[in-house]
Amino acid sequence: MTRPERTSRRRVLASVGAGIAAVAGCLDDGGFGGEPTYEDGSVGEVNASNATNRSETEMAAAEAVAQREPNTSVTPLDPLSLVDHRFVVEDGYLGSTVQGTVENTGSDRIEIVEVRVRVYDETGSQLGRYLASTGDLDGGSSWAFQVVVLKPPGDIADYDIAVLGTPT
Numbered sequence: 023m024t025r026p027e028r029t030s031r032r033r034v035l036a037s038v039g040a041g042i043a044a045v046a047g048c049l050d051d052g053g054f055g056g057e058p059t060y061e062d063g064s065v066g067e068v069n070a071s072n073a074t075n076r077s078e079t080e081m082a083a084a085e086a087v088a089q090r091e092p093n094t095s096v097t098p099l100d101p102l103s104l105v106d107h108r109f110v111v112e113d114g115y116l117g118s119t120v121q122g123t124v125e126n127t128g129s130d131r132i133e134i135v136e137v138r139v140r141v142y143d144e145t146g147s148q149l150g151r152y153l154a155s156t157g158d159l160d161g162g163s164s165w166a167f168q169v170v171v172l173k174p175p176g177d178i179a180d181y182d183i184a185v186l187g188t189p190t
Contacts, residue, residue: 058098058138058184063120065109065178075174076117083115088170089153096136096186101128104137104185105164111175118171118178120152124185129161134188139169144179159187 076084107122120139126132136155142148154167171178 056098058186060138060140060182060184061104061107063107063109063139063181063183065175065180075176076115080115080117081172084117084170084172087115088172089155090151092138092151092153093134093136093155093186093188095188096134097188098184099132099187099189101126101130101161102132102135102185102187103127104183107183109175109178109181116168116170118173118175120169120171120181120183121167122183123164123166124159125164126159126161131161131190132159132187133157133190135159135165136186137167137169138184138186139171139181140183141171141173141178141181143177146179149173149177 103125105123105125107120110119110121111117112119118141120137122137124135124137126135134155134157136153138151138153140148140151150171150173152169152171154169156165156167159165171181
């Protein structure tokens with residue numbers, strides 16, 4: 023009776039390593055997208071009468087609607103176009119926001135669309151990253167987004183912005 027060959031730990035590790043290398047090759051050659059390309063934005067002149075800090079109650083409401091955790095399944099997609107964007111200070115709990123429009127220039131529906139905004143102070147230090155997302159953006163349609171930023175308008179010197187998505 024012959025003894026069955028056992029799989030050695032070395033053989034298993036070599037197989038796993040080869041699989042990881044293959045996946046890494048897909049990532050390196052753009053098979054799964056890549057890093058988002060951020061576009062610069064300007065805060066401009068903030069109206070001092072409208073640029074008050076949020077009250078404690080307003081901050082709690084803003085924190086409840088602000089998105090800060092990015093979706094890990096989104097990636098840069100050619101059909102997504104950032105049509106316009108601007109820094110806007112809203113009354114009440116919304117306060118600092120970045121608003122604009124994203125267009126799906128393709129013909130296929132995009133399952134998830136995410137706008138990412140990074141805000142900076144006057145020294146260029148990043149203060150935070152904030153998001154807005156929507157689902158099911160049909161080909162040829164657009165989405166008006168509003169990103170709630172939790173920093174006071176007076177602390178923000180500029181921002182940058184990117185749009186990502188998940189195809190269907």
